[in-house]
Amino acid sequence: MHSALQSTLDPHGPGAAYALELLWVMGIGATLVLLLVTVFTLYGIFARPERRRWLGRASVVVAGGVLLPIVTLGALLVYGFWPRERAGEEPLRIEVTGEQWWWRVSYAADGGRPGFETANEIRIPVARPVEIALKSGDVIHSFWVPSLSGKMDMIPGRVNQLRIRADREGVFRGQCAEYCGGAHQAMALLVVAESPARYDAWAVNQRAPAAEPQDSWARSGQALFVSGGCAACHRIAGTAAQGSNGPDLSHVGSRLSLAAGMLPNHRGTLAGWIAGNQQVKPGNRMPEFRHFQGPELRALAAYLEALK
């Protein structure tokens, strides 16, 4: 998680690169104008009256107040809205739904292969355009992965499209950018850009049913998952757990983080989240399962961790 990038100043996709280019161009322009205004003002105060007299003329007001902005802003508009080439390659299509306070990620069925669902983590093949359909399940959220692209809102009743592309492999962090109440701060996601081969392997694994528990310890965890209340909200493919209010956990063990980017993902944090999630993310929709005994928690966590 520490290596994850979340900065517009370190772009690795075309959208972010363009925005940074604009930042440089406009930032330098703005600095020059600010300098001009400051120098003129100081000159107007401190220069000798006969030398600064020209600065008091109405023509200066027209030149500085009308002509200067028209010329610079006109040029800026032409530059900014000049059509840019668009990649023609068929994009990968993903649907991301903002929920209070996590991200539901759906990969569409592809040819004969079924779609699948995951949460808080998007894997994409490097260098391929990805078209993300953005939706909301409750309130307005905004999808923002600064190193890849600008943000786009997720609005109930609407579907917005955002095209991103990662130009290099890596883990890019994003965060909800539209205030969505309570734990808005704790709504991060990771975009993992991988080589096409690794991406394909990952997708094949995601489509497969969840891993069967390998030992009795994990088997008791699975039983507890189905009977202990978890299944009401969570789905684990191939089991009786088919809830859909919360994240799909079929391959939760394969994810890099837990709780929408809040925790590293291992047995300890899994157990901690189950029993004390309101400490991590106050107000989140999951109840704290405090009545689970230590061994029960450990069994559950072991089972989930193994769902690679």
Place this chain on the structure above:
Amino acid sequence: MSREETAAALPNPQGITPEQFERLRRVWDPPRGIRFLTVVNNNYIGLLYIATAMLFFVLAGVLALIMRVQLAVPENDFVSQSLYNQLFTMHGTVMMFLFAVPVVEAMAVLLLPNLIGARDLPFPRLGAYAFWAYAIGGVLFFCSLFVGLSPAGGWFMYPPLTGEQYSPGVNSDLWLLGIGFIEISAIAGAVEILVGILRTRAPGMGLDKLPLFAWALLAFAFMIVFAFPSVIVATALLELERALGWPFFRAEAGGDPLLWQHLFWFFGHPEVYIIFLPAAGMVSMILPTMAQTPIAAYRLIVLALVATGFLSFGLWVHHMLATGMPALSLAFFSGASMAVAIPSGIQVFAWIATIASGRLRLHTPALFLLGFLFIFTLGGLTGVMVAMVPFDLQAHDSYFIVAHLHYVLIGGMVFPLFAALYYWIPMTSSRALSERVGKWVFGLTFAGVNIAFFPMHISGLLGMPRRVHTYRDYLGWDWLNMVSTIGAFTIAAGVALFLFDLARNFRTRIEGHRAGNYWNGGTLEWLPSGTFASHSIPRVESRYPLWDQPNLSEDVEAGRYYLAGTVTGTRETLSTSAIHAHPQFVKQLPGPSWLPLAAALGTALFFYALTFKWGTAAMGLGVLTVAAILRWLWIGTDLPPHAPVDIGGGLILPVNAQGRTSHSWWAMIVLVLVGASIFTCAAAVYLYLWTAGPEGWPQTTGDPLPSVLWPLAAAALLVGSGFALAAATRAQRAGARRQMLLRLLLATVLLVGAGFLEIYGHWHSGLRPAESAYAAAVWALLSLQGCYVSVLVVMALYAGARELAGLLSAERRASFDNLLPLWTFAIVQGLLAMAVVHMVPRFAGA
């Protein structure tokens, strides 16, 4: 000409006697002791207003400091997530709605009459009422923080987050209520300012000699008239959705969350200029004095103020660039957002030109102006940057925007305000503030603002979103946030020092020995004056009369100009024509009264009772409010006829006025403009929801519409009501009491009947407002008409009662005349609303 000859040419060459002056002073004497609460004069209300607004500035600033402590280090737990969310919501709301807009209005209340040579604002009791409603309502609203009932939906309150489902409890209702007070006081302020500027200027002060602050206030008031209705409609709709389930913003019922954003920002963007324009106007007043030279490019500045007002209405979508708008509209709004840089550029260069033409004395006000120039220019430039869509998609809702908006608002508004306080305090205090302390105040705030907010540009670019109560240590934002926190406390130190200086040196003095024309200003507010403004009202021949008209101060003080002393024996001001300021009549003004305070208390508590669903209490308070207002109208307006008076210079003027010259008629026209904007917004809501979700409209659903007979009958009654009112007017003018009363009654019955028929038609067809966005939009228009009908019924009863009491005649008829514009408007609005509601589903394609 010799000194004596010049004096002889003045309107009132012999001046006033000490007895006459004593009479003037007594008439304007402010109430003392506990009765000071009944004060209505603009000087006192203005000071109270500024003090209250500054209190909210300090309180909201303290909230900011708490947030800065929380954000100083990563993963801090100084405040909880839920408290933090309340803090930033309250910080934004209080700063924008309880500080920035009110303080500008407060400055207008204090300064405007003094600037234009009026004795008071045209509606002193309205001013007092607006102030008290704001002060009482605002303080109660702020207290919600102490009981955990503060709103937590952000100052922009986007639904569905702020709808009943995701924000149960009264917190969001309290926000809507808090905004209600500012809506009332803003509209009241706009009425005062427009009528004041257009009708009570000193003789000779044509619009081309109007001080630039007054020009800015004209633009400000017009912008309030056209922008506030949008937020009035938005808040009303959200409250209807929350309280009664009318689904305007719920997508699953055909509503659209973006509707709120359009309405909110159609107000919210002009709001920025509503705050900035008066501040720019103050800069254009202070700078010439500081440089001891007239402002450069006066006409261009006026043009820039007006242009900013217009352009600001074309910018609202730039707050919504990330909502997935079509590319073409993005380009349009992007261009419009940049165009607004032109009028700002004109002003910046005009100020530079003014500095260059004179010799800037670097006193504290001048320092704040220079700070303003730098900070505001920087904020404006980042504004141009975020108008560029691809960049904005990165900057939007990140700390870059937090930096930008604080540069614009602090630079564009708080610095000019501090300059203004330092500049104008000698006008209302026996001592000026300390220059030595003032330089420290400036240094601390200027450094603090840059230390606090410049790093936020960078933390935003490093990916830090707004409105997060904490952040992870590995994101690299920690040191920037620590610097910002240090900057915030530096600003706080500057403000604290200012308050200390204020406590040490500010001694309210409206009359008698004041610090006076401390800076050698050239405009009328620096005349020797008291509660009554100046002893006589000068004839203005220049933009800087005190510089250009020799002996003006002495002559005015000796009473050698117009309206020396009091000519009617009551408070009065001179009413002049709108463009050229030719004297027209003498307007008598009301004095101290408990009624504005009672009405304000009633209004504030009424809204709270309603929010907490205390039905009986709300009803009682509503009655109290209406009773207090009617009582003040009854005893203080539409005064008995008075013989014409001699105001000097051979001018014999009538006292008060009827019909279209009267101030109340002008005020009513302003209200009608507000009403027209409200109706436009409500109709736009209907049409917007239709285009956003036509599948919910009867063309698609096939739901029955009311028979066309209902609206036709209602329209006939409406038109009939208009004719009946016209007939009543004729009878009123002819003094035919019985006929007038009967016709007025008929007009009222027809008006109510029309509303009833239209409502019944929809109810009969089975339309229920909570069913769908379509139904809600229709009922919103019906309810709006219902509001006007209720108000007009009360006004008609009032006019009838005045007639029965023998207080209405051909020469004394404002109570009746005021009905006419509003009634006409209600008829037009009713017809238009029915046209929209009945024709769109029938004739517009599905």
